Amino acid sequence: MRKILLLIIFLNLSFAKIFDFYYENKANSAYFDGDFKKAAKSYAKIDSQKAKYNEGVSLYRDGNYTGAIEKFKEVEAEELKFEKLYNLGNSYAKLEEIDKAIENYEKALKIKNDEDAKFNLELLKKQKNKKEQKNDKKEQKNDTKDNENSKDDKNMNQKNQDSKDSNSDNQKKNEEEKDQNHQPNKHKTQSDDENLNNQKSDNNGSKQKEQNFKYDKEKAINELEQKRWQNILQKRDIGTFIVPLKNSKEKNENLKPW
Numbered sequence: 001m002r003k004i005l006l007l008i009i010f011l012n013l014s015f016a017k018i019f020d021f022y023y024e025n026k027a028n029s030a031y032f033d034g035d036f037k038k039a040a041k042s043y044a045k046i047d048s049q050k051a052k053y054n055e056g057v058s059l060y061r062d063g064n065y066t067g068a069i070e071k072f073k074e075v076e077a078e079e080l081k082f083e084k085l086y087n088l089g090n091s092y093a094k095l096e097e098i099d100k101a102i103e104n105y106e107k108a109l110k111i112k113n114d115e116d117a118k119f120n121l122e123l124l125k126k127q128k129n130k131k132e133q134k135n136d137k138k139e140q141k142n143d144t145k146d147n148e149n150s151k152d153d154k155n156m157n158q159k160n161q162d163s164k165d166s167n168s169d170n171q172k173k174n175e176e177e178k179d180q181n182h183q184p185n186k187h188k189t190q191s192d193d194e195n196l197n198n199q200k201s202d203n204n205g206s207k208q209k210e211q212n213f214k215y216d217k218e219k220a221i222n223e224l225e226q227k228r229w230q231n232i233l234q235k236r237d238i239g240t241f242i243v244p245l246k247n248s249k250e251k252n253e254n255l256k257p258w
Contacts, residue, residue, distance in 0.1 A: 020046050024245050027054065031242060036062035046245065049077035054242045056087065065091045080243070082111040089120065098128050 027042030031054075040058035043051045056071035069091045075084045085108035092101035105121040108114065 031058060048245060049075055049080060050243050050245045053080050057242050060087060060091055065094045082108050086117055093124060098124050
């Protein structure tokens with residue numbers, strides 16, 4: 001009975017190795033042919049840490065950065081820790097989650113002093129600093145605008161109060177004089193008020209147009225810089241390399257990125 005059980009276990013292991021070998025060859029062929037979806041599906045059928053890592057690389061190459069992140073997080077092998085963290089940084093960078101990307105690059109550099117990781121980290125830090133500076137400037141402009149609006153409101157309230165006092169004085173004079181020139185003077189006052197309101201409206205419209213123009217200009221500059229940064233990162237599509245599933249005499253650091 002024991003012999004039969006051992007034979008069954010041996011056969012299962014043999015079949016598992018055969019299937020792993022089959023899916024490994026299928027995955028590798030698909031990867032090098034550029035069919036990354038097919039490669040990821042084949043790697044997913046192999047139960048090993050390296051296969052999980054290679055599945056994550058294939059998903060990354062296919063542009064599925066969220067799926068790649070999920071798969072890289074499942075990799076627990078110590079010998080793949082640097083590659084895992086580095087590629088997590090790449091994936092988060094592609095999704096423009098800069099803080100998470102920086103965090104993973106920094107963790108990767110604690111394991112290995114890698115030039116590509118340092119370059120990407122510095123690139124993202126510069127991008128983050130630019131965004132923070134722009135946000136600070138924007139907040140300062142908003143504060144200045146609020147102060148100006150507050151001053152305008154105070155001036156308007158003061159003018160309204162002065163106008164109210166003036167109208168009250170005019171009303172008293174008109175009641176005392178009771179002459180026929182009262183109506184024309186009233187029309188003149190109303191006309192002056194309308195002209196003043198129209199002038200304020202034109203000034204406000206002019207200020208609004210100027211602010212909208214500045215906002216559109218800054219927005220266009222921000223979008224241009226963002227595209228430029230993204231293009232640099234896109235061209236530096238490095239570090240996402242597959243690893244051989246079988247044990248090799250070569251160390252991981254000797255592997256070349258595909």
